[in-house]
Amino acid sequence: MSTAFHPAQYDTQLNEKRERLQTLLAPFDAPPPEVFESARGHFRLRAEFRLWYEAGVPYYAMFEQGDKRSPILIEQLPIASRQINALMMPLLEACKADPILGRKLFQVEFLTTLSGQALITLCYHRPLDDSWDAPAKTLAEQLGVQLIGRSRGQKRVLQTDHVVETLQVAGRQWHYQQIEGGFTQPNGEVNQHMLGWALDAAGENNDDLLELYCGNGNFTLPLSTRFRRVLATELAKSSVRAAQENLRINGVENVTLVRLASEEVTQALTGVRPFRRLQGIDLTGFEFGTVFVDPPRAGLDPATLKLVKGYRRVLYISCNPETLAENLQELTKTHRVVRCALFDQFPYTHHMESGVLLERR
Known part of the structure; x- marks a missing residue:
């Protein structure tokens, strides 16, 4: 996580990202990107801090990339949500005051939501036992949060290990269970823009959607309203469980979720080999007109392409965007880019999320 925070430079940095994306997509005759800005501050819903001890007193610390010896001691983090900032010092003071909570505490992780829920994980260099639970429960009640204790091989959960986020997309609310330690989009407001853009780009359809890398169902839920049926695939077991719960709590019934890697999806759809995980699922009954992908940073592998x-x-x-451009070299042999977008998930860094819609030539 970057510690840089220069709101006066935001517009310049965003314009540089837009120009970079346009340059990368220019060989593919892409239209100008639709640009979705971030809030200038308090946009990040997750934050992780190491604790740095001076004369036995703990401080929140962050480090520049590649440097673990020169801490930047902080009391507030302007890029983090207001809720994280409000919790930081009361939590630290409580851990300083109670040796059971504070002894060998080395890291604190915050997960907050636009809907106002918060989960805090305290990480220790010592085993935790029952004596930790009572002061931790008191602290959780005082702060109005969920609290989890972690040490090597241990995870002590007082009540639940998740929060529930509520996102507004195209006039509808979607509820997402976000599990401690699981992947979630860090910039909730920009995530809503991403979901809205994907929904608009998808349009209304009478056929089915194939979704690869569905994660916890972030895109799956709203996209399910624009297709007859959805076959969503994900490999990570924890993400599959979260996606199943999110489908349930939102009453989505037209999604079939299967735990397969992208290369296994290819093998299943082309009939190369059967999978027991697909038992009872008739793949021939789907009529896919659109495929949705949200791959890892490496992009799509050759078989998935x-x-x-x-x-x-x-x-x-x-x-x-670099691996997106690499993939487009192959995809644009058969398809053309008709829409593209830039989502500024990570202000004050060089990272950016982007999206393209391709249609067959």
Whole structure:
């Protein structure tokens, strides 16, 4: 996480990102990107701090990338949510005052939501036992948060290990269970923009959607309203469980969720091999007109690229514009870019999220 915070430079930095994305997409005749800005401050819903001890007194510390010996001691973090900032010092003071809470505490992780919930994980260099629970429960009640204790091989959960986020997309509320330690989009407001753009780009459809890398169902839930049926795939077990719960709590019934890697999806759809995890699922009953992908930073592997080229439309969300451009070299042999977008998930850094909609030529 960057410690840089220069709001006066935000517009300049955002324009540089827009120009960089346009340059990367220029060889593919992409239209100018739709740009979705971030709030200038208090946009980050997650934060992780190491504790740095001076004369036995703990301080929140962050480090520049590649430097673990020169701490930047902080009491507030302007890029973090207001809720995180409000919790930081009361939590630290409580841990300083109670040796059971504070002894060998080395890291604090905050997870907050736009809906006002908060979960804090305290990480220790010592085993935790029952004596930790009572003061931790008192602190959790005082702060109005969920509190978890972690040490090597241990996870002590007082009540629940998740929060529930509520996002507004195209006039509808969606509820997401976000599990401690699981992946969530850090910039909630920009995530809402991403979901809204994907929904608009998808349009109304009478056929089905194939979604790869669905995670906890972040995009799956709203996109389910624009297609007859959805086949969503994800490999990580924890993400699959979260996605199943999110489908349940939102009453979404037209999504079939399967735990498969992208290369396994290719094998299943092309009939190369059967999978027991697909038992009872009739893949031939789907009529996919659109494929949605949100791959890791490495982008799409060659087999998945070959698979997605077989569909009429490709909706691609990318966390790495360089690998997106590499993938487009292949995808634009059969498809053309009709829409693109820049989502400023990570202000004051060089990172950006982008999206493209491709249609078959």
